[in-house]
Amino acid sequence: MNKVMSNKLIITLYVLPALLLIMVLIYVPIVLTGYYGLMRWDGVGEMTFIGLDNYIRLLSDNQFWRSSFHSLLLAIFSTISLIGYLIISLILATKIKGANFLRKIYLIPMLLSSVAIAQLWLKIYHPTNGLLNSLLFTIGFNNAPAWLADRSLVLFSIFIAIIWQYAGFYILIYYAALKNIPESIIEAAKIDGATPIQIAYKIKFPLILGVFKVTIILAIVGSLKYFDLIWIMTGGGPAGASEVIASYMYKQAFSSYNFGYGSAVGFYLLLFCLIATWLIRKLTTSKEEIQY
Amino acid sequence: MGKQSDVVKTESNTSRKIGYALLYLILGIIAVFQVYPLIWLVKFSLKSNREVFSESPFALPTEPRWENYTTAWTQGNIGLYFFNSVWITVVAVVLTVLFASLVTFAITRMNWKFNKLTLGLFMIGLMIPIHSTLIPLFSFFLSINLIDNPIAIILTYTAFNLPLTIMILLGFYYTLPREIEEAAVIDGCSINRIFFQITLPMTMPVISTTAIINMIYNWNEFVFINTFIRSDHYRTLTVGIQSFIGQYATDWGAIGATLVISILPILIAFFFLSNKIVEGIAAGAVKG
Numbered sequence: 094m095n096k097v098m099s100n101k102l103i104i105t106l107y108v109l110p111a112l113l114l115i116m117v118l119i120y121v122p123i124v125l126t127g128y129y130g131l132m133r134w135d136g137v138g139e140m141t142f143i144g145l146d147n148y149i150r151l152l153s154d155n156q157f158w159r160s161s162f163h164s165l166l167l168a169i170f171s172t173i174s175l176i177g178y179l180i181i182s183l184i185l186a187t188k189i190k191g192a193n194f195l196r197k198i199y200l201i202p203m204l205l206s207s208v209a210i211a212q213l214w215l216k217i218y219h220p221t222n223g224l225l226n227s228l229l230f231t232i233g234f235n236n237a238p239a240w241l242a243d244r245s246l247v248l249f250s251i252f253i254a255i256i257w258q259y260a261g262f263y264i265l266i267y268y269a270a271l272k273n274i275p276e277s278i279i280e281a282a283k284i285d286g287a288t289p290i291q292i293a294y295k296i297k298f299p300l301i302l303g304v305f306k307v308t309i310i311l312a313i314v315g316s317l318k319y320f321d322l323i324w325i326m327t328g329g330g331p332a333g334a335s336e337v338i339a340s341y342m343y344k345q346a347f348s349s350y351n352f353g354y355g356s357a358v359g360f361y362l363l364l365f366c367l368i369a370t371w372l373i374r375k376l377t378t379s380k381e382e383i384q385y
Numbered sequence: 386m387g388k389q390s391d392v393v394k395t396e397s398n399t400s401r402k403i404g405y406a407l408l409y410l411i412l413g414i415i416a417v418f419q420v421y422p423l424i425w426l427v428k429f430s431l432k433s434n435r436e437v438f439s440e441s442p443f444a445l446p447t448e449p450r451w452e453n454y455t456t457a458w459t460q461g462n463i464g465l466y467f468f469n470s471v472w473i474t475v476v477a478v479v480l481t482v483l484f485a486s487l488v489t490f491a492i493t494r495m496n497w498k499f500n501k502l503t504l505g506l507f508m509i510g511l512m513i514p515i516h517s518t519l520i521p522l523f524s525f526f527l528s529i530n531l532i533d534n535p536i537a538i539i540l541t542y543t544a545f546n547l548p549l550t551i552m553i554l555l556g557f558y559y560t561l562p563r564e565i566e567e568a569a570v571i572d573g574c575s576i577n578r579i580f581f582q583i584t585l586p587m588t589m590p591v592i593s594t595t596a597i598i599n600m601i602y603n604w605n606e607f608v609f610i611n612t613f614i615r616s617d618h619y620r621t622l623t624v625g626i627q628s629f630i631g632q633y634a635t636d637w638g639a640i641g642a643t644l645v646i647s648i649l650p651i652l653i654a655f656f657f658l659s660n661k662i663v664e665g666i667a668a669g670a671v672k673g
Contacts, residue, residue, distance in 0.1 A: 099496045103576045107491040108503060111484040111547050118544035119510050122518035122525070129520060136524065181415065184408050197659050198416050200666070201423070204651045206605035208623045209644050212630055213426055216637070224425050227442040261419065262666065269667045318514035321607050325627065339516045346520050347612065356520050363517035370512055 123363055130357035135350045147357035156333055157358065160341040161365075163248055167337065168316035168369075170252050171259075175312055178260060179305070182267035183293045196268050200261035207258075207321030214254040215241070215326055241327055244334040251335055254322055263308055270304040271297060306377045313373060314366050338362050423648075430454075430641025437637045453638035454646065457629075461643055465618065466625030473535055473621060474603040477542035478596050484543065485550035485595070486588065490580055493558040494566065504555075510548035515608060523612060533615040541609050546602060550595045553668045557591035597658060598665040604651065622647045 130147050132140040151157050185192045202210065217224040218240040229237040240250040274297060282292050298305075320339035323329060329336035329344065336344075342362060346355030429437055431449040457463055488507070492500045522541065523532070531537040565587070569579050585592075610624045620628070626643045633639050655662055 097570050097576060098494060100576060101497070104491050104495050104497050107487040107495075107580075111488045111551075112503065112506070114484070114540065114544040115507065115510050115547055117525075118522060118541055119513055119518060120506070122521035123513060125521035126517050129524075136520075137527075181412070184412065187408075189408065189412065195412055195416060197655075197663065199419050200663065201652070201655065202419060203666070204601060204605075204655055204662070205648050206623045207607050208605075208627045209648050212626075212640065212644055213422055216426075216429070216640070217422060222438055222442060222637075224422065224442055231441075257419065257422070260415070265663060265667055314512070314514075318516055320516065325607075339514075342516055343519070346523075352520055352524070359517040359520060362514055366512065366514050366517075 126356045126359045126363065128356075129353055130360045132353040132356075134353040134356075136346070136352040140353070143353070147354050148360075150354070151357055151361065156336065157338075157341060157361075159333060160329075160336040160338050163335065164317050164319065164337045164339075164365075166248060167252060167255070167319055168313045171255070171312040171316045172309060174256055174260075175263060175305070175308055178263040179267055179298070181260075182264050182271060183297060185264070185268055186271035186297075187289065192268070196261070196265055198261075199264050202258050202260075203262045205258075208325060210254060210258055211322045211325035214257075214322070218250060242331055244331055247327060247331065247335045251323055251326060254326070255319070258322070263312075266304060266308060267301065270301040274300050306373070309377065310370055310373050313369050317365050317369060318362060338365070426641055427645055429637050430645045432638055432641075434635070434637055450638055453642040456639050457642040457646060461629040461633075461639070462617065462620075462625060463622070463629075463643065463646055466620050466622045467646075469535070469619060469625075470604060470621040470623075473538055473542075474600055477539045477546070477603050478599045480539065480543045481546045481550050481599050482592055482596055485547055485554055486585060486592070487580070488547075489551055489554040489558050490584055493555065494563070494584075495576075504551075507548045507551050510545075511552070515545060519608070519612060526613060532613055533619065535614075535619050537613045538610055541613070542603050542606065546599050550599060553595050553598070553665075554588065554591055556668075557588055561587060594661060594665040594668060597654075597661055598668075600654075601651065601662070 129140075131142060131144060133143050133146075134140040185196060189195075218226075220226060220237075220239040220242070223240075225240065226237040238246055241247050278296060278300075279292060282296050287296070318339055319337055320343070323335055323337055324340050324343065327335045329340045338358065339362065342355050342358035344355075345351045345358055349355075425442065428444075428446060429442070430453055431446040431451070433450055436444075436446060488503070491497070492504050526532045526534075526537045561584075565583055566579055569583055574583075605623060606621075607623050607627075610621050611627075614620055614624065617625075617628075626647050629643060630640050
């Protein structure tokens with residue numbers, strides 16, 4: 094048995110294709126991103142080594158920090174909205190009829206491509222004929238804003254579309270976790286006279302805290318690297334008001350051909366994501382994990 | 386006394402009912418928020434521009450203009466993009482599931498020194514933001530002449546979906562009893578036969594889950610295809626409709642029809658496979 098299952102040749106053959114792919118297409122590139130960040134390079138011509146210039150220049154690049162701030166704002170919005178998704182899931186999981194059907198309805202937008210979602214929301218936000226402003230005109234609101242052209246509103250408007258995209262996903266995760274809680278625990282609490290709100294807050298929430306922490310990481314890291322909807326809906330505009338780290342990096346590299354500088358931005362993005370993951374893990378680690 | 390408690394009971398019953406009605410109202414509003422934009426999309430996909438601009442956006446199209454769909458399909462090259470999406474998605478999914486199964490089998494069933502380390506490499510891969518790999522990948526594919534070649538797309542999809550797929554497979558492999566495989570070894574069965582004729586068929590349920598998840602991600606992928614593919618004849622639906630819409634920016638009906646065509650396959654798949662899809666997304670939650 095052991096001899097057959099230790100066949101070196103077979104192990105190599107089984108592991109190598111996948112390992113090669115992730116090494117060549119994931120690990121080598123992240124190292125190279127850091128390295129290219131040390132270069133002045135237009136993507137095709139000669140590279141010139143310029144040391145830490147790109148990384149230092151980034152530190153005083155206002156547009157980079159503005160983009161980072163926007164990414165951070167998205168991360169904060171996303172984290173706060175998790176509470177809303179959690180409340181909806183708690184409602185869904187209290188023996189509501191049709192809960193299974195509803196959570197599937199909620200999930201539909203998540204299945205669509207970001208191009209479809211972005212194009213649809215461009216139409217919804219259309220200043221004169223869009224769904225939203227038409228609705229506002231109908232109820233007598235005449236100065237409806239141009240949602241995506243207004244610098245102070247654009248990020249918020251995009252965030253609503255992001256909520257539309259991801260709400261069903263988080264509700265699905267919480268619902269699945271809540272359904273895993275043994276019925277006996279809830280019954281015992283009911284016999285002891287706990288109200289539904291007490292049960293939700295003092296029993297169900299602590300029991301799915303582990304899942305909640307995972308979703309915090311998902312929401313924050315997901316927001317830090319957010320790109321698709323923003324790129325298609327506004328391209329980071331107007332005047333950089335919805336620029337985020339990933340769109341700034343993409344522009345530097347593939348629109349301005351500053352591949353070296355873009356790589357430095359990409360490397361910072363990697364660092365931000367890893368630091369955020371590590372930090373959240375550290376901050377949310379409790380002494381004892383609750384078991385049931 | 387008994388009467389009073391009856392009163393209390395009916396009161397709490399009524400408030401219970403009101404409470405439930407409120408909860409349903411909240412859930413219903415969210416359902417409308419999630420679904421109405423899509424209904425609105427179908428409505429304006431059947432309208433002419435004159436209807437879109439002069440009539441209420443909530444109105445049904447007076448006379449559904451199906452020609453919007455023929456316009457989108459013929460002028461928008463949608464048929465070609467559709468075909469590209471299908472074959473690129475299918476090839477990438479098959480490669481991902483096969484390679485991931487091989488690795489998971491080697492990690493959970495075979496004895497070797499670096500299996501924990503290898504598993505760790507795959508799991509850390511889950512956390513890497515794709516944008517941090519984009520520039521090196523682009524210049525790598527450029528240097529080996531794979532820019533504007535679907536092979537670059539298929540390899541990238543496979544690589545980036547492997548970690549998640551392995552993670553989902555792993556949970557299933559750990560719960561799978563080993564007795565059948567052990568018996569096969571004693572009977573002198575070769576490892577290849579064990580894997581392909583015993584293990585792979587046994588893991589079909591989880592393979593279908595991961596295949597569905599992979600399919601949705603690949604079908605909807607935007608960044609890689611937008612960066613690595615230049616020419617129209619290799620474009621997939623996501624990027625294809627993006628460029629088509631760019632040209633027809635003012636024709637709402639054609640845009641709507643294009644979008645409906647692009648999301649219809651996913652919606653149909655969801656209608657038939659919703660339980661599998663829900664399960665797959667819950668299992669793949671770590672990717673996000």
